[in-house]
Amino acid sequence: MSSGEAKRKKEEPLVVSNPREVLAMLDCIDSMVEVLAYMNDSRRKRRTYVRPEHVPFLETRFRDFDEYLSSQTPEAFLQYTRLSPEEFEELFDHLGGRLHHASTHAAPIGARQRMCVYLRFVGNGFNFTTLSEEFSCGKATVSAIVSEVIEAIIEGETHNAFPPITRSYLEEVAVKAQEKFDYPHAVGFLDGRHVAIKRPYGAIETFMNYKNFQSLVLIAVCDVDNRFLLFDVGQPGQLGDTSIFQSSSIKTFFDECDDVFPETRDLGDVGPVPYHILTDDGFGQGGARYIEPFPAQFADTGSKRRFNAKHGEARKVIDTTFDILQRRFAVLQKPMQLEPTRAGRLITSLLILHNIVAWREDVAAYVEKFPPITESLVPLQPISQSDGPEEARLTRERIVQHYDNLYGVVV
Known part of the structure; x- marks a missing residue:
C-alpha cells in the first residue's frame, strides 16, 4: 500500500449505523482511555468516567423515575413517562434484553432508565440539553440512548403492534x-x-x-x-x-x-x-x-x-x-x-x-x-x-x- 493510499484510508470516517454498536464502541473506547490514563499517569490517578459536575447527582439522577415507578400513584407515573406502570413494565419485559449493557463503570444507566430517557424525550418534547441536565449525563449519551431505544422498539415490537391484516x-x-x-x-x-x-x-x-x-x-x-x-x-x-x-x-x-x-x-x-x-x-x-x-x-x-x-x-x-x-x-x-x-x-x-x-x-x-x-x-x-x-x-x-x-x- 502506498503512503498516499494509507493516508486516504486513515482519513476515511468510520460509519456505524446501529445505535447499540455506537454505545458499545463508546464504552470500549472509554475503557481503553481509562487503562492508558492509568498506565501513563505517574501519580496513578484514575480518569473519571463522568464529568465532575455530574458526580454529586449520580445516585439521585433517576430518583423521580424510581419513586414514580415504585409508588402507588400511577397517574403521576403516567404524566412523567406517558405510560402507566403496567404498560411500562410490559414494554420493559419485551425490550429489556435489547437495552441491557454490561457494567463497565461505577454509574451505569440501566435498561429501565434508558427507556425513561426515551419516554421523557418523546412524551414531553424535551431537547437533549434539558434531558442531559435532568439525568446528569452528556448530550451525546442522551442522543445515543434515544436512538438505541427507537431501534429496540422497532425491532422488538412491530409484530405486536401491527399484526397481519386479515x-x-x-x-x-x-x-x-x-x-x-x-x-x-x-x-x-x-x-x-x-x-x-x-x-x-x-x-x-x-x-x-x-x-x-x-x-x-x-x-x-x-x-x-x-x-x-x-x-x-x-x-x-x-x-x-x-x-x-x-x-x-x-x-x-x-x-x-x-x-x-x-x-x-x-x-x-x-x-x-x-x-x-x-x-x-x-x-x-x-x-x-x-x-x-x-x-x-x-x-x-x-x-x-x-x-x-x-x-x-x-x-x-x-x-x-x-x-x-x-x-x-x-x-x-x-x-x-x-x-x-x-x-x-x-x-x-x-x-x-x-x-x-x-x-x-x-x-x-x-x-x-x-x-x-x-x-x-x-x-x-x-x-x-x-x-x-x-x-x-x-x-x-x-x-x-x-x-x-x-x-x-x-x-
Whole structure:
C-alpha cells in the first residue's frame, strides 16, 4: 500500500449505523482511555468516567423515575413517562434484553432508565440539553440512548403492534363502523399529516411544505378503535399533497393484497357495494377502494350533503387518532431536532407504542389526562378536486340511495 493510499484510508470516517454498536464502541473506547490514563499517569490517578459536575447527582439522577415507578400513584407515573406502570413494565419485559449493557463503570444507566430517557424525550418534547441536565449525563449519551431505544422498539415490537391484516378483522371493523357511525362497508379511515422537523442541511427546499416549514409526510390508515393499521412515513414535505398517496406503501399493500377486503355484498336493495376505505378530498384518486366525499360543486342535493355528513363523521376517527398520538407524545408538537431519517424512525417508534397501548385499552378514554395540544399536525394539501373514478362514484351513489331508502329523500 502506498503512503498516499494509507493516508486516504486513515482519513476515511468510520460509519456505524446501529445505535447499540455506537454505545458499545463508546464504552470500549472509554475503557481503553481509562487503562492508558492509568498506565501513563505517574501519580496513578484514575480518569473519571463522568464529568465532575455530574458526580454529586449520580445516585439521585433517576430518583423521580424510581419513586414514580415504585409508588402507588400511577397517574403521576403516567404524566412523567406517558405510560402507566403496567404498560411500562410490559414494554420493559419485551425490550429489556435489547437495552441491557454490561457494567463497565461505577454509574451505569440501566435498561429501565434508558427507556425513561426515551419516554421523557418523546412524551414531553424535551431537547437533549434539558434531558442531559435532568439525568446528569452528556448530550451525546442522551442522543445515543434515544436512538438505541427507537431501534429496540422497532425491532422488538412491530409484530405486536401491527399484526397481519386479515379479512375477518376488516369485517369486524366494518360492523363497528356501521354501529358507531351508521356508515356501511367501511374497513378503514385514511389521512395524512406533516410532521415538523428542524431545517436539514443542504436540502431545505426538498422538505419545505406548502405551509413554509420543513416536514416529513405521515400517511396512515386506522380502524374504529383508534388503532393504526398501516402507515407510510418519511417522504419530504415538498411532496406533501394528497397525490403522494399514489406512491405510498399503503396503496401498494392494498393493491397487491386486495383479497384482504371482505367479499362485496349487497347493501339493502340498492345493489352490491364493495368494502372500502374512507378518505379526504384527493385521496379518492387511488381507485374504487377509496371513497371520498362529494366535492362541493357536486354536492347539489340534500341527500348528497347527508352522505357527506355521514362520511365526515365516520372519517373523523383518523383525525382523533392523530390527535391522541400527538397529545400523548408532545415531541410531535414542535419541530423535531433530528435529521430526517432519524426523525422518521422516531415517528415509527411512536406509532408502535401507540398501537401497543391501543390493543390493551380504549386510548380515547383517557387522552384527556395529558396536556392539551399546543400546535396540531398540519394536514396534507388537497389537490384539485374531481369527482373520483367511476367505480368509486357508483359506490357513493348507492350509499346515497341506501340512506334515501332508510330516511327519505332530501332535496
